[in-house]
Amino acid sequence: MSAIIEFKNVSKHFGQLKVLDKVDLDINRGEVVVLIGPSGSGKSTLLRCINGLEMITSGDLLVDGMSVKGGNKTLREIRQEAGMVFQQFNLFPQMTALENVAFGQRHVRKMGRKAADNSAQELLEKVGLGDKSKHYPHELSGGQQQRVAIARALAIKPKVMLFDEPTSALDPELKQEVLNVMQKLAEEQMTMVVVTHEMSFAKQVGTRLIFMEHGKIAVDANPVDVIDNPPNDRMKDFLRHV
Amino acid sequence: MNIDWSIVIGFLPALLNGAKITLYITVTGLIGGIALGAVIGLMRAYGGYILNTLAFIYVEIIRGTPIVVQVMFLYFALPVLVDIRIDPMTTAILAIVINAGAYVAEIVRGAVLSISKGLTEAGRAIGLPRWKVVVYIVGPLAFRRLIPPLGNQCIVSLKDTSLFIVIGVGELTRTGQEIMAANFRAVEIWTAVAVFYLIMTGTLSLLLRIIEKRMRIL
Numbered sequence: 001m002s003a004i005i006e007f008k009n010v011s012k013h014f015g016q017l018k019v020l021d022k023v024d025l026d027i028n029r030g031e032v033v034v035l036i037g038p039s040g041s042g043k044s045t046l047l048r049c050i051n052g053l054e055m056i057t058s059g060d061l062l063v064d065g066m067s068v069k070g071g072n073k074t075l076r077e078i079r080q081e082a083g084m085v086f087q088q089f090n091l092f093p094q095m096t097a098l099e100n101v102a103f104g105q106r107h108v109r110k111m112g113r114k115a116a117d118n119s120a121q122e123l124l125e126k127v128g129l130g131d132k133s134k135h136y137p138h139e140l141s142g143g144q145q146q147r148v149a150i151a152r153a154l155a156i157k158p159k160v161m162l163f164d165e166p167t168s169a170l171d172p173e174l175k176q177e178v179l180n181v182m183q184k185l186a187e188e189q190m191t192m193v194v195v196t197h198e199m200s201f202a203k204q205v206g207t208r209l210i211f212m213e214h215g216k217i218a219v220d221a222n223p224v225d226v227i228d229n230p231p232n233d234r235m236k237d238f239l240r241h242v
Numbered sequence: 243m244n245i246d247w248s249i250v251i252g253f254l255p256a257l258l259n260g261a262k263i264t265l266y267i268t269v270t271g272l273i274g275g276i277a278l279g280a281v282i283g284l285m286r287a288y289g290g291y292i293l294n295t296l297a298f299i300y301v302e303i304i305r306g307t308p309i310v311v312q313v314m315f316l317y318f319a320l321p322v323l324v325d326i327r328i329d330p331m332t333t334a335i336l337a338i339v340i341n342a343g344a345y346v347a348e349i350v351r352g353a354v355l356s357i358s359k360g361l362t363e364a365g366r367a368i369g370l371p372r373w374k375v376v377v378y379i380v381g382p383l384a385f386r387r388l389i390p391p392l393g394n395q396c397i398v399s400l401k402d403t404s405l406f407i408v409i410g411v412g413e414l415t416r417t418g419q420e421i422m423a424a425n426f427r428a429v430e431i432w433t434a435v436a437v438f439y440l441i442m443t444g445t446l447s448l449l450l451r452i453i454e455k456r457m458r459i460l
C-alpha cells in the first residue's frame with residue numbers, strides 16, 4: 001500500500017502562532033482516519049492544508065504524489081483529488097441541489113450539461129436525495145444540505161474525502177443520516193480523513209484514530225483500542241467531555 | 243402675485259431638451275462609473291497590498307471632496323496643470339464617471355465581502371480557478387445585494403448633474419435658469435424643472451423596484 005497523503009515535517013504558522021508543529025503523517029489508500037483533539041489543536045488546519053485552503057509554512061505535503069507547494073495549477077489538481085465537506089455545508093444558494101452537484105463536473109471536469117446532470121442525479125440518489133434535485137438549499141434540512149454537499153464533493157471524482165466536523169452543525173436526529181452516507185463511502189473503500197466528535201462513528205467506521213494536541217499528533221492508533229483505553233490522561237480527559 | 247401655468251407649455255421644448263442632456267450625461271457617466279467602480283471595487287476586495295492601497299486612495303479622495311470641487315478641478319485646474327483642455331460636456335461626463343466610480347467601488351466591495359468566505363472556499367475546494375469562483379459563485383450573489391445601493395447611486399448621480407451649471411452645460415437646471423433670467427417666472431419654471439427631475443428619478447425608482455422583485459431569491 002502506498003501513501004496517498006504524505007505530511008513531511010509540516011509546520012503551519014498564523015503569524016506568530018504555531019498551529020501545526022513538524023507533523024509527519026502518511027495516510028494510505030482506503031484508510032478512514034478520524035481526527036480528534038481539543039479546540040484549537042489544529043485539526044481543521046491540518047485538513048485544510050491537504051487541499052491547499054491553507055498554505056503550509058515549512059516542510060512538504062504530497063497528495064497523490066503532488067506537492068501543495070507546486071503552484072496554482074497543481075493545487076487545482078490536488079483539489080480534484082481531495083474533496084472537502086464543511087461544517088457549515090456551504091452549498092451555493094443560488095443553485096438547486098442538482099446544479100450544486102453538476103456545477104463542478106461541468107466547470108472542473110468539463111463534462112457536458114446532460115452528462116453532468118445525469119451523473120449528478122445518480123449521486124443525489126446515492127445520498128438518498130433523488131427526489132430533492134430541484135430544491136434550493138434553503139428548502140432543505142441541514143442533514144439534507146450536508147448530503148448534497150457530500151454529493152457535490154464526490155462529483156469531482158476525488159480519491160480522498162476530507163470532512164471537517166460534518167455533523168457538528170446538525171440537530172442530533174439529523175446526524176445519523178449523514179453518518180450513514182459516510183459509512184457507505186467508507187465501505188466503498190474511499191480514503192477519508194474525518195474531524196468529528198462522533199466516537200461511535202470513529203469506532204465503527206474508522207480504521208485509524210489520531211488525537212491532536214498543540215499542533216502535534218499525540219496519539220495515532222486503532223480507534224477501538226484507544227477509545228476504550230486512552231493511552232494518556234489528556235486524551236482520557238478529552239474523551240470524557242465529548 | 244399672478245401664477246400662470248400655461249406659460250410653461252411654451253418652454254416645454256427647451257426643458258425637454260435640457261432633460262435629454264441631463265439624461266445623456268447621467269447614462270454615459272454611469273456606464274463609465276459602474277465599469278470603473280466594478281474594477282476599483284474588485285481591486286479593494288481581491289487586490290494585493292498595492293492595488294488595494296491605490297484603490298483606497300482614489301476612493302478616499304473622491305468621497306472626501308465635494309463634486310463641485312471635482313468638476314472645477316477637471317475644468318479649470320487640469321488645463322493649467324497638464325495642458326489638457328476638455329469641453330464642458332466631456333468634463334461633465336468625466337466628473338460623473340470619476341465620482342460615481344468611487345461610490346460604486348465601495349458598493350461593489352461591500353457586496354463582494356458580504357458573501358460568506360465559506361462559499362468561496364467551497365468553490366475553491368472543488369478545484370475551480372479563482373476567477374470562476376468570482377464569476378459564477380460570488381458574482382451572482384453579490385449582484386443581488388448590489389442592486390438597491392447601486393440604484394440609489396444612480397439617482398444621486400442624476401441629481402448631481404444639476405451642478406454642471408457651474409461650467410455652463412445646458413442640462414435641465416441650467417435651462418431652467420436661462421428661462422428664468424429672461425422672464426422671472428420663478429414659481430412656474432422651477433416647479434416644472436422639479437417635476438422633470440421627479441419624472442426621471444421616479445422612473446428609475448420604479449425600474450429598481452421591478453428588478454429587485456425579480457431577483458428576490460435571496
Ligand SMILES: Nc1ncnc2c1ncn2[C@@H]1O[C@H](COP(=O)(O)OP(=O)(O)OP(=O)(O)O)[C@@H](O)[C@H]1O
Pocket residue numbers: 014017019037038039040041042043044045046
Ligand atoms: N486564518 C487564521 N488566522 C489566524 N489564526 C487562525 C486561522 N485559522 C485558525 N487559526 C488559529 O489556529 C489554531 C488552530 O485552529 P484550528 O481551526 O485548526 O483548530 P481546530 O482543532 O480545528 O479547533 P476546533 O475544534 O475549534 O475546530 C487556533 O488557535 C485558531 O485560532
Ligand SMILES: [Mg+2]
Pocket residue numbers: 043044045164
Ligand atoms: Mg476545526
